[in-house]
Amino acid sequence: xxxxxxxxxxxxxxxxxxxxxxxxxxxxxxxxxxxxxxxxxxxxxxxxxxxxxxxxxxxxxxxxxxxxxxxxxxxxxxxxxxxxxxxxxxxxxxxxxxxxxxxxxxxxxxxxxxxxx
Amino acid sequence: xxxxxxxxxxxxxxxxxxxxxxxxxxxxxxxxxxxxxxxxxxxxxxxxxxxxxxxxxxxxxxxxxxxxxxxxxxxxxxxxxxxxxxxxxxxxxxxxxxxxxxxxxxxxxxxxxxxxxxxxxxxxxxxxxxxxxxxxxxxxxxxxxxxxxxxxxxxxxxxxxxxxxxxxxxxxxxxxxxxxxxxxxxxxxxxxxxxx
Numbered sequence: 001x002x003x004x005x006x007x008x009x010x011x012x013x014x015x016x017x018x019x020x021x022x023x024x025x026x027x028x029x030x031x032x033x034x035x036x037x038x039x040x041x042x043x044x045x046x047x048x049x050x051x052x053x054x055x056x057x058x059x060x061x062x063x064x065x066x067x068x069x070x071x072x073x074x075x076x077x078x079x080x081x082x083x084x085x086x087x088x089x090x091x092x093x094x095x096x097x098x099x100x101x102x103x104x105x106x107x108x109x110x111x112x113x114x115x116x117x
Numbered sequence: 118x119x120x121x122x123x124x125x126x127x128x129x130x131x132x133x134x135x136x137x138x139x140x141x142x143x144x145x146x147x148x149x150x151x152x153x154x155x156x157x158x159x160x161x162x163x164x165x166x167x168x169x170x171x172x173x174x175x176x177x178x179x180x181x182x183x184x185x186x187x188x189x190x191x192x193x194x195x196x197x198x199x200x201x202x203x204x205x206x207x208x209x210x211x212x213x214x215x216x217x218x219x220x221x222x223x224x225x226x227x228x229x230x231x232x233x234x235x236x237x238x239x240x241x242x243x244x245x246x247x248x249x250x251x252x253x254x255x256x257x258x259x260x261x262x263x264x265x266x267x268x269x270x271x272x273x274x275x276x277x278x279x280x281x282x283x284x285x286x287x288x289x290x291x292x293x294x295x296x297x298x299x300x301x302x303x304x305x306x307x308x309x310x311x312x313x
Contacts, residue, residue, distance in 0.1 A: 031198045038191035045187060049180045052310050062311050069306035072187075073299050080194045081295045082288075087132055090140045097144025101151030108155040 028085055037079050044072050139289050143296045150300050153255060154307060157248040162313045164243035168236050174309055175229070182225040183305045186260075189218035190298040193267075193291045203281040209274050212287070215294065216267040219260055226257045249308070256304060259297045266290050 029037070048068045051061065078084040083091050128134055161170070192214040199207030230250070238246045270290055273279055279286060 028201070029198075031195055034191060034194045034198060038188065041187050041191070042184065045180070045184055048306070048310065049176065052176060065306050065310050069302055072302050076190060076295055076299050076302070080190055081292055089130065089132060089137070093137075093140040093144050094147075097147035101147045104148065104151050104155055105158075108159050112159050 028082065029079055034080070037075055041072055041075060044068050133285060135289060136285065136292075139292050143292065146296065146300075150252075150256070150303075153248070153252040154303065157252050157308060160244040160248050164245045166243050168233075168238050168242075168245075170245060170249075170308075171312060173233050173236055173238060175232075176309060178225070178229065179305065179309050182222055182229075183301060185218050185225070186222045186298050186301050189215045189222070190295050192218060193294045197284065197287050197291050200279065200281060200284045200287050205274060205280065208279070208287065209271060212267055212271045212274070216264050216271065219264040219267065219294075223257060223260055223264065226253065226260075230254075252308070253304065256297070256300055259300070263290075263294050263297050266293065 048065060051064055054061075077094070083094060130137065192211045196208045196211035196215060199205075199211055230253075233246075238249075240246055240250045267290060270279065270287060
């Protein structure tokens with residue numbers, strides 16, 4: 001028996017539909033906010049390409065590029081894919097996939113630096 | 118599908134199963150691309166013969182491609198915002214814009230691949246060629262599938278198949294499209310900009 005069947009048997013509401021709809025409307029960004037985020041993404045990309053041509057230490061360059069990339073990634077995932085506003089279930093699902101990928105990266109880097117490959 | 122727009126349905130979780138499945142797919146696709154990116158990074162400076170990345174990469178050109186794909190994410194989310202407001206015409210315009218930007222990205226990738234081929238890089242030239250073409254080729258295939266999905270939605274909407282209550286269809290296509298975009302954000306930084 002699913003949770004929905006159980007609630008239906010007991011005559012309980014499956015969820016507060018009205019509250020859910022209102023919450024959804026309140027929290028989703030509007031077109032203007034999406035455009036603002038688009039401009040921020042454009043600026044970050046321009047900075048990325050700009051610093052690529054600046055003469056600086058390799059470690060600093062890599063650190064800056066990774067930080068800017070993470071910022072862009074987060075903006076798209078949280079706002080455009082609505083993970084910031086949607087159910088935590090989706091956040092958890094994506095976090096598991098992303099976490100497994102980061103674990104894979106860590107192993108690869110460790111193996112590579114350990115001279116095993 | 119009465120509550121498709123809110124993502125709350127009469128399921129045991131209160132979530133739309135299609136959206137749940139899409140997130141499952143995207144989580145698994147993280148590992149799919151993660152594996153190819155990891156393979157590229159692992160073998161990046163182990164090619165015994167050229168050409169090497171520094172001989173071929175055209176950063177200004179790829180930056181424009183990255184910008185095009187990034188802006189397609191903006192148009193995609195504007196399509197969703199339009200249909201959620203009941204603006205079907207607006208959704209069509211933004212969906213078509215997104216598909217065209219995606220096509221432009223694919224054209225750029227085809228040009229880049231052709232240039233690399235003329236410079237002597239093929240799938241079997243060296244480890245760089247193998248890992249680079251497999252990674253970016255699979256990403257290009259994802260973008261191509263995304264363009265087909267967007268054009269299908271566009272044609273479907275012309276036949277009256279998408280109204281405000283069906284906004285979840287656009288949202289699902291959008292999730293896929295944004296995912297393709299974030300994969301390119303990672304590829305652009307780790308493969309093109311960060312050199313050993």
